[in-house]
Amino acid sequence: MKQNNSTSCLQLARPIIIAILTILFIVITHCAGQVEAKRSRMNKHHGHNHHHAPAPASAPHYGDTESSMFNVLSFGAKGDGVSDDSKAILAAWKAACMVPSATLVIPQGLKFLVKPISFKGPCMPNLVLQIDGIVQAPPKVGSWKKSSLFQWLNFKWIQNFTVQGTGTVDGQGSEWWSRSQMLHYDVQGTSKHVLGMKPTALRFYSSCNVNVRGISIVNSPLCHLKFDNSRGIKISNITISSPEDSPNTDGIHLQNSQHIEIEHSNIGCGDDCVSVQTGCSDVYIHHISCGPGHGISLGGLGKDKSVACVSNIVVDNLSLESTLYGVRIKTWQGGVGSVKNVSFSNVQVSDVKVPVMIDQFYCDKKFCKNQTGGIAISGIKFDQFVGTYAVQPLHIACSHDVPCTDVDLVDIQLKPLPGLGGSREALCYNSYGKAVAPLVPASIDDCLRSDGGSIKRIARSHDVGCQ
Ligand SMILES: *[C@@H]1O[C@H](CO)[C@@H](O)[C@H](O)[C@H]1NC(C)=O
Ligand SMILES: *[C@@H]1O[C@H](CO)[C@@H](O)[C@H](O)[C@H]1NC(C)=O
Numbered sequence: 001m002k003q004n005n006s007t008s009c010l011q012l013a014r015p016i017i018i019a020i021l022t023i024l025f026i027v028i029t030h031c032a033g034q035v036e037a038k039r040s041r042m043n044k045h046h047g048h049n050h051h052h053a054p055a056p057a058s059a060p061h062y063g064d065t066e067s068s069m070f071n072v073l074s075f076g077a078k079g080d081g082v083s084d085d086s087k088a089i090l091a092a093w094k095a096a097c098m099v100p101s102a103t104l105v106i107p108q109g110l111k112f113l114v115k116p117i118s119f120k121g122p123c124m125p126n127l128v129l130q131i132d133g134i135v136q137a138p139p140k141v142g143s144w145k146k147s148s149l150f151q152w153l154n155f156k157w158i159q160n161f162t163v164q165g166t167g168t169v170d171g172q173g174s175e176w177w178s179r180s181q182m183l184h185y186d187v188q189g190t191s192k193h194v195l196g197m198k199p200t201a202l203r204f205y206s207s208c209n210v211n212v213r214g215i216s217i218v219n220s221p222l223c224h225l226k227f228d229n230s231r232g233i234k235i236s237n238i239t240i241s242s243p244e245d246s247p248n249t250d251g252i253h254l255q256n257s258q259h260i261e262i263e264h265s266n267i268g269c270g271d272d273c274v275s276v277q278t279g280c281s282d283v284y285i286h287h288i289s290c291g292p293g294h295g296i297s298l299g300g301l302g303k304d305k306s307v308a309c310v311s312n313i314v315v316d317n318l319s320l321e322s323t324l325y326g327v328r329i330k331t332w333q334g335g336v337g338s339v340k341n342v343s344f345s346n347v348q349v350s351d352v353k354v355p356v357m358i359d360q361f362y363c364d365k366k367f368c369k370n371q372t373g374g375i376a377i378s379g380i381k382f383d384q385f386v387g388t389y390a391v392q393p394l395h396i397a398c399s400h401d402v403p404c405t406d407v408d409l410v411d412i413q414l415k416p417l418p419g420l421g422g423s424r425e426a427l428c429y430n431s432y433g434k435a436v437a438p439l440v441p442a443s444i445d446d447c448l449r450s451d452g453g454s455i456k457r458i459a460r461s462h463d464v465g466c467q
C-alpha cells in the first residue's frame, strides 16, 4: 500500500527535535538531581510517589502534581470574550510544552478570544490541552492578517498529544460565509491571481499519536478539523456543527495521513462530514452521525491530472440524516492513481438525496473539460444500507477509460421518501462486481456488470502511480 516517505511523522523537523531534546535532556537531568534529593527527604515521611512530575522545589510551576497543570488564567488570560488572550495562551503552551505529561487548562465558564496562533512542538510527551471553556476566533473578517488565512489554530510537529474537554472551539464563521463571494484577498499582490481564502479552524500538521475527544468545534469559516501529513490519530466523541448553508465547511478533512480512527461523533455542517483526500490509508470511521452535510467522501481526487492514492478505508455504523449524499467516491476526469480496498457497511439513511455514489466525472463548476484516463477504483464494498432516499438510490458512474472493478453491493434496501413522485432508477456505468440480495429497488440487482477477468486486467494496467 502507498506510504509516501515524506509523510512520516516529524521527519521534516528532525534537526529541530534533536536540538530541543538535547536542551530538554540537560534540563531534566539537572531537575532530576534536585528531585531525587527532595524525594529522599519526602520519602522519610510519605513514601515514594511515581506519579508526580519531576521538578525542582524552587520552580513554582513544576513542583508537584498541581504544577503539571498550566491554567491559562495564571498566564494573564482574561476569559472575558473581549480581551485578546492569544499571548497568554501561547505563553501557557510554551511552559506546558517543556514538562512531561503536563495539562494546559482552558477553564470552564469563560470565553477566550484568540487570534490565529501556532502551537508548535516538539513538546515533552503526553501533553494534554484541556478545553472546558469557550475558545473564540475574531468575528470580524477584516481583523485577520493575510498571512494567517490558512488556519486559525495550528498544531504543528506534535507527538503524543491529547485535546480533550467539554468546551467549545468556535470559529465564528458567519461573516466569512456571507461574504464568501465578496471578500477576496490578493495574496500575491497582483490582481491577476486573486484567492478567496478562508481559514480552517483546527489544523494539525506533521503530527503523530494525537487524540481529540469530547470537545465541540462549531462555525468554522472553512473546514473544522484538518490533519495533514500526520499518523496515529484518534478522534472520539466530538461534535462538529455549522449550518447547512455555510459554504465549504467540511467537518473533518484528512490528507496524506495514515492510521486514523474517527468514532462516536456527531457531525453536521455545510459540506462533507468527513473528507478523505489523497495519501490517506488505514482509516477507520465508525459510529458517526452526519447531517446536515454532504456525507462521507473520498475525494475529489485527481484534479488537474494529479496523482491520488487512497486505500484501506473502513466506514462502519454510519447514520445520515437529510444529507446530500450518503457515502461517495468522487474523482476528476484525467486523474492518475487508485482508490482501493474500501468498505462501507451498516449505513442508515434518512431523507438522503443519493445514498450510494461513485462519480468519476466530478466537476465543481458547470462544465469541466472531458479528459482521457482516470483514477482506478477497485475493491469497493457497500454492505447493509437501509433507509430512505430523496432523488436516486444509487449512482455509480465510472470512467469511460478505466472501469471500476470488484464493486460489491450486498443487502441494499433503499426506499424513496414517502410521497416522492418519479424517483430515478439505480445507475451503473462501466462498473463491474457482484450484487447480493436483498436488493431494493430491484434496479440495483442488474446494475453492475460481471467480469470474466479481462476487465480487471484493463483496470490494473491503469493502476499506476501508487505502490
Ligand atoms: C506515544 O504514543 C504511542 C502510541 O500511543 C506509544 O506507543 C508511545 O510509547 C508514546 N511515546 C511516549 C514517549 O510516551
Ligand atoms: C463525551 O464528551 C462529553 C463532553 O463533551 C462528556 O460529557 C461525555 O462524558 C463524553 N462521553 C464519553 C463516553 O466519553
Ligand SMILES: *[C@@H]1O[C@H](CO)[C@@H](O)[C@H](O)[C@H]1NC(C)=O
Residues within 6 Å of the ligand: 282, 283, 312, 313, 314, 341
Ligand atoms: C483492506 O483494508 C483492511 C482495513 O484497513 C485491511 O485490514 C486489509 O488487510 C486490507 N486488505 C488488503 C488486501 O490490503
Ligand SMILES: *[C@@H]1O[C@H](CO)[C@@H](O)[C@H](O)[C@H]1NC(C)=O
Residues within 6 Å of the ligand: 287, 317, 318, 319, 346, 347, 348
Ligand atoms: C450502530 O451501532 C449501535 C450500537 O453500537 C447500534 O445500536 C446501531 O443499530 C448501529 N447502527 C447501524 C446503522 O448499524
Ligand SMILES: *[C@@H]1O[C@H](CO)[C@@H](O)[C@H](O)[C@H]1NC(C)=O
Residues within 6 Å of the ligand: 367, 368, 369, 370
Ligand atoms: C464529454 O463527453 C460526453 C460524452 O462522451 C459528452 O456528452 C459531453 O458533451 C462532453 N463534454 C464536453 C464539455 O465536451
